Amino acid sequence: MTAATTAEEPMALAAARLRTVGMRVTAPRMAVLTAVSNSAGHLDADTLRERAQQITGHLSLQATYNVLRALTDVGLVRCTQIPGQPARYEAERHDNHHHFVCRCCGGIRDVECTVGAAPCMEPQLPEEYDIQEAAVTFWGLCPDCRAAALAS
Ligand SMILES: [Zn+2]
Ligand SMILES: [Zn+2]
Structure with missing residues (x-):
């Protein structure tokens, strides 16, 4: 694969996805969406900014946050808030998945x-509440940290 195809095809794809949701196509939006789509997920804004900058040139952290919020609002990006950590972003797959966080290394x-479908739990709330999703975070030790803890 040449450098041209690696840089241009994801950008064209990002532009198409922005148009699909009715968003104006801008270089920062394409670059950030490409950075999110090309990652395995759960990156913070700072890391995504670094990756997006490799595509589009300088991007401020504030601009990165603004783009991420806009992409989250239209459902292209999923934002996960984990206590004690910066917000994490991943491509939205609408699969209603949850997260496991390692207490030791912070891995997600x-x-x-x-x-299955959201909301995947039935909380005890009056029926006047319109419950749309359940955000579940499982905490514990990942296999590596667990092995290290057992070995020490
Ligand atoms: Zn996830
Ligand atoms: Zn760990």
Whole structure:
């Protein structure tokens, strides 16, 4: 694969996805969306900014946040807030998945929802509440940290 195809094809794809949701296509939006789409997920704004800058040139952290918020609002990006950590971003797949966070290394991995459609739990709330989703974070030790803890 040549450098041209690696740089241009994801950008064209990003532009098409922006148009699909009715967003104006701008270089920062294409670059940030490409950075999110090309990652394995769960990156913070600072890391995404660095990656987007490799595509589009200088991008301020504030501009990166603004783009990420706009992409989250239209459902192209999913933002996950984990206490004690910066917000993490990943491509929105509408699969209602949850997250496991390692208390030791901070690693995050997806946990498929075993129940299915959102909301995947039935909280005890009056029926006047319109519950749309359940955000579940599982905390514990990842296999590496668990092995290290057992070995020490
Ligand atoms: Zn760990
Ligand atoms: Zn995830």
